[in-house]
Amino acid sequence: xxxxxxLECVRGQRRLFQGLSFDLAGGQMxxxxxxxxxxxxxxxxxxxxxxxxxxxxxxxxGVDVRRSPETFHADLLYLGHAPAVKEDxxxxxxxxFGLAQMGIGVTPREADLALGEFGLSxxxxxxxxxxxxxxxxxxxxxxxAFGADRxxxxxxxxxxxxxxxxxxxxxxxxxxxxxxxxxxxxxxxxEVDLAGHxxxxxxxxx
Amino acid sequence: MTAMGLAPVITxxxxxxxxxxxxxxxxxxxxxxxFVIVVSLFPLGVGGQSNVLxxxxxxxxxxxxxxxxMLALVRLFASDFDDGTLEQAALSPxxxxxxxxxxxxxxxxxxxxxxxxxxxxxxxxxxLPVGALGAMTLALLxxxxxxxxxxxxxxxxxxxxRGAGGLLALLVLPLYxxxxxxxxxxxxxxxxxxxxxxxxxxxxxxxxxxxxxxxxASAAALRIALE
Numbered sequence: 366x367x368x369x370x371x372l373e374c375v376r377g378q379r380r381l382f383q384g385l386s387f388d389l390a391g392g393q394m395x396x397x398x399x400x401x402x403x404x405x406x407x408x409x410x411x412x413x414x415x416x417x418x419x420x421x422x423x424x425x426x427g428v429d430v431r432r433s434p435e436t437f438h439a440d441l442l443y444l445g446h447a448p449a450v451k452e453d454x455x456x457x458x459x460x461x462f463g464l465a466q467m468g469i470g471v472t473p474r475e476a477d478l479a480l481g482e483f484g485l486s487x488x489x490x491x492x493x494x495x496x497x498x499x500x501x502x503x504x505x506x507x508x509x510a511f512g513a514d515r516x517x518x519x520x521x522x523x524x525x526x527x528x529x530x531x532x533x534x535x536x537x538x539x540x541x542x543x544x545x546x547x548x549x550x551x552x553x554x555x556e557v558d559l560a561g562h563x564x565x566x567x568x569x570x571x
Numbered sequence: 572m573t574a575m576g577l578a579p580v581i582t583x584x585x586x587x588x589x590x591x592x593x594x595x596x597x598x599x600x601x602x603x604x605x606f607v608i609v610v611s612l613f614p615l616g617v618g619g620q621s622n623v624l625x626x627x628x629x630x631x632x633x634x635x636x637x638x639x640x641m642l643a644l645v646r647l648f649a650s651d652f653d654d655g656t657l658e659q660a661a662l663s664p665x666x667x668x669x670x671x672x673x674x675x676x677x678x679x680x681x682x683x684x685x686x687x688x689x690x691x692x693x694x695x696x697x698x699l700p701v702g703a704l705g706a707m708t709l710a711l712l713x714x715x716x717x718x719x720x721x722x723x724x725x726x727x728x729x730x731x732x733r734g735a736g737g738l739l740a741l742l743v744l745p746l747y748x749x750x751x752x753x754x755x756x757x758x759x760x761x762x763x764x765x766x767x768x769x770x771x772x773x774x775x776x777x778x779x780x781x782x783x784x785x786x787x788a789s790a791a792a793l794r795i796a797l798e
Contacts, residue, residue: 413662414662415658415661415662415797415798416798417798435664435665435666436664438662438663438664439664441662443658443659443662445655445658445659446655447653447654447655447658448654448655449654449655449656449658449659450654451587451591451650451654451656452654453591453594453595454587454590454591454594458587458590461583462583462584462586462587463656463659465575465579465580465583465584465587466580466583466584466656466659466660466663466670467659467662467663467664468574468575468580468663468664468665469572469573469574469575470572470573470574470575470579471572471573475572492594511572513572514574
C-alpha cells in the first residue's frame with residue numbers, strides 16, 4: 366500500500382540518504398533504524414508529504430502523496446516528534462481538539478475512556494503543563510485509540526519516555542492496527558519486543 | 572467516534588484558539604491596554620486644544636491600532652509551530668487554507684475586535700463628534716480583519732526565524748499603509764463633514780481581497796516553514 370521509490374533526502378548541505386526504496390503491504394510494520402542525525406524523522410516527514418524529496422517519490426495506494434494530499438491525509442495518522450499537546454489545555458481538551466483537527470470527532474465520554482486506558486484517568490482535567498513528560502506522551506498517544514479507520518500510522522519515537530506498561534499498551538494498539546490490515550511506520554531507539562509481528566526494517570547509515 | 576466534516580473542524584479550531592486565549596488572558600489584555608495607553612498619551616502630550624485633537628485623532632487611533640495588532644501577531648503561529656500542532660494541521664484531511672482562516676478569525680476575535688469596541692470611548696478624549704465616532708468604529712470593523720489577514724502572511728513567513736518580531740514589523744507595516752490611509756481617511760472625512768462611504772467601500776474591498784489571498788498565502792508560507 367505504501368511505496369517509496371528511490372527517495373533522496375538532503376537537509377542543508379548534508380545528503381542524509383539516497384536511492385531508498387521499500388514497499389509496505391497491509392498488515393505490515395516498518396521499523397526505521399539509525400543513529401541520531403541519520404534522517405529518521407526526515408524520512409517519516411517525507412512519507413507524510415511534509416517534506417519534498419530531492420529525488421524519488423512516495424506512493425500511497427499507487428498515488429503520489431503530494432498529488433492529492435487531502436485524500437491521503439484522510440488515511441493517515443501521524444504522531445510527530447513534537448507531541449502537539451498544548452500546555453494550557455487539559456488532557457481531555459488536548460485529545461478532543463487534536464482529533465478534531467484530524468477530522469475525527471469524539472464525545473467527552475469516549476475521550477475519557479481512551480485517557481483511562483492510557484493511564485490518565487482522574488487526569489482528564491489536569492492541564493498538560495502539570496503532567497510529567499511521560500504522561501504528556503501518553504496524552505498524545507491516546508489518539509491511537511481512535512485510529513481504527515486510518516490505514517496508515519506514522520509514529521515518530523512512540524516509545525520515548527514511556528514506562529514498560531505503556532510500551533506494552535502501544536504495542537497492543539500496533540498489533541490491532543496490523544490485524545485490521547493497516548500499515549505502521551515507526552522509529553525507535555529502544556529494543557522493542559516484536560515477536561510474532563511481521564516487521565520490515567530500514568537501516569539508515571550515518 | 573465519528574468522522575468530522577469541514578464546519579465542525581473549523582469550529583473546533585476557532586474554539587480551541589479562543590479557549591487558549593482565555594487561559595492566557597494576559598496576552599489579550601496586553602494588546603488592548605497597549606492600544607488604550609498609546610491613544611490616551613496623545614491628548615496628554617498635545618494639550619487640550621480640541622481642534623488640534625480632532626484633526627490628529629484619526630491618524631493616532633489608526634497608527635495605535637496598527638502597532639497593537641503587530642504586538643499580537645508574533646504569537647499567531649509560533650506556539651503551534653513549536654508544539655507540533657501546525658504539523659498536524661498541515662496533515663489534516665481538511666484544507667490547511669481553511670484551518671489557517673479559522674485561526675486568523677479567532678485571532679481577530681481576541682486581538683482586533685476589542686480594539687473596535689473600545690475605540691469609540693477613546694475617541695471621546697479627542698472631542699470627536701458622534702458621527703465621526705460611528706465612522707471610526709465602522710472603519711475599524713472593516714480594517715482590523717484586514718490587519719489580521721495581512722499580518723498572518725508576515726507571521727507565517729517569519730516563522731522559525733531568529734528575531735522574528737522586528738522582521739515581522741518591517742515586513743508587515745508597509746503592507747498596512749493602504750488600510751491606514753483609507754481607515755484614517757474615513758474618520759477625517761466625517762470630522763470635516765463629508766460622507767465616509769467612499770473610504771468605507773474601499774476598506775470593504777480590501778477586506779474581500781485580504782480574505783481571499785491572506786489565508787492562501789499564509790498556508791503556502793506555513794508549508795515552506797514546515798519543510
